[in-house]
Amino acid sequence: MTDVVITGMGATTPLGGDLASTWAGMLAGRSGVVTITEDWAEPLAVRIAGRCAVDPAEKIDRVKARRLDRSTQVGLVAAEEAWLDAGFGLGEDNPVDRDRLAVCFGSGIGGLHSTLSNWDALVDKGARRVSPYTIPMLMTNAPAANIGLLLGARASVRTMVSACASANDSIALAIDEIRLGRADVVLTGGSEATILPLPIAAFSQMQALSKRNDDPAAASRPWDKGRDGFVLAEGAAALVLESLEHALARGARIYGTVAGAGVSADSHDIVQPDPAGGGQSSAMLKAIRDAGLTASDIKHVNAHGTSTPQGDVTEAHSVGRALGSAVDGCVVTSTKSMTGHLLGAAGAVESIATVLALYHRQVPPTINLDDPEDGLGIDIATAVRPLPVGDLAALNNSFGFGGHNVAIAFSNANIR
């Protein structure tokens, strides 16, 4: 079976408008969470969010941008950066065989900005004022489809929708596309843009969001006793995956290897994770097995760690159960402490963080962890932590409403 390697990455997040600034923000332990200053936030119980540091519309042609939902705009920004980072060009400068080029790109909620603004147009001004672009803007596959158009992908263009596991699910699918010989190159990842009154009110009604409005930078605090929910965030991240043969043949820079994926389902509750955590452990164990690794190879876990009261503890115990005694040699972090929760893009941002942690042998910190929950049984980085020399592997966890669990295993094999 061919190795699947990472040759390009891109991101636009609350920490920065590109990969380098996002990674620098993580290493600096900087929070991207800010106060929402618009009038619409005034009556809401939650008035904080992780907003994109750079407005994606600034990086896209004006006429094109007005026909693209914000969730697609951020996806295109991240995808283009990843594509160029891989050493490819666009248009006539794109050397990849289009019939061997695929896109697997996720979104949890889709084009909600477009859905809501056109609903407002319909109610306030009438049916004639609804944009003819509404459907291609709101559809959840729009980010994937527009990235496919940008790159000219013809092998396949697919969208995975599994709430907060959407991006990891997309990466799992991308691995299969290459392993099964359907494509040589896959652009994968996820995007999300839902900082709007309706989703904030709705998540807030579920008691899922932090209400720490007076101290936004301290609001996302995974595993801390003072945590009170996640912080909604927006953005995107993209990875270019290639078969090792294809990457070597063109002399590409290789960041590392996507060694395997593990997928499971809780079948427990539509929103609550199974407190026994069996599904989460199962996903991690499947990823380790799929990668041909053992638990003792896993030196780092980028956790789902959203900063919710129940979820963080369940995951800590699931990691311990999956790794067994090997958990002692494993450094865990939650970069959501800095970015907030990007929902369907979270797995992509955190995959990039995991790949760069292995590449640079540096684990970014979990910030705001002042008073850790008792009995977690995992070693959480509260400052930048070095990883040992030699072979390294890591897991990135994503869990979604609906009971979707997806773990991706990365290794530092094939780096060049």
Next chain:
Amino acid sequence: MATTEEIRTSLAELVNDVAGVPVEDVQLDKSFTEDLDVDSLAMVEIIVGCEEKFGVTIPDEDSKKLKTVGDAVAYIESHQ
């Protein structure tokens, strides 16, 4: 009442805003689809924009007949 040239200028700004066509290219003899590369969805936006801008109503059966910039300007002039 706006003159033909005023309507054309105003329409050119609308076409530029919706489809990114340079305003100087929006001349009376130009076909929206053939010459200005305006697709069918952008054309819907332009028609609705004309209704807002010029206070006219352009039913779907009439809008389909507006092939050139001149057709649109003439329609607006006669329905103002």
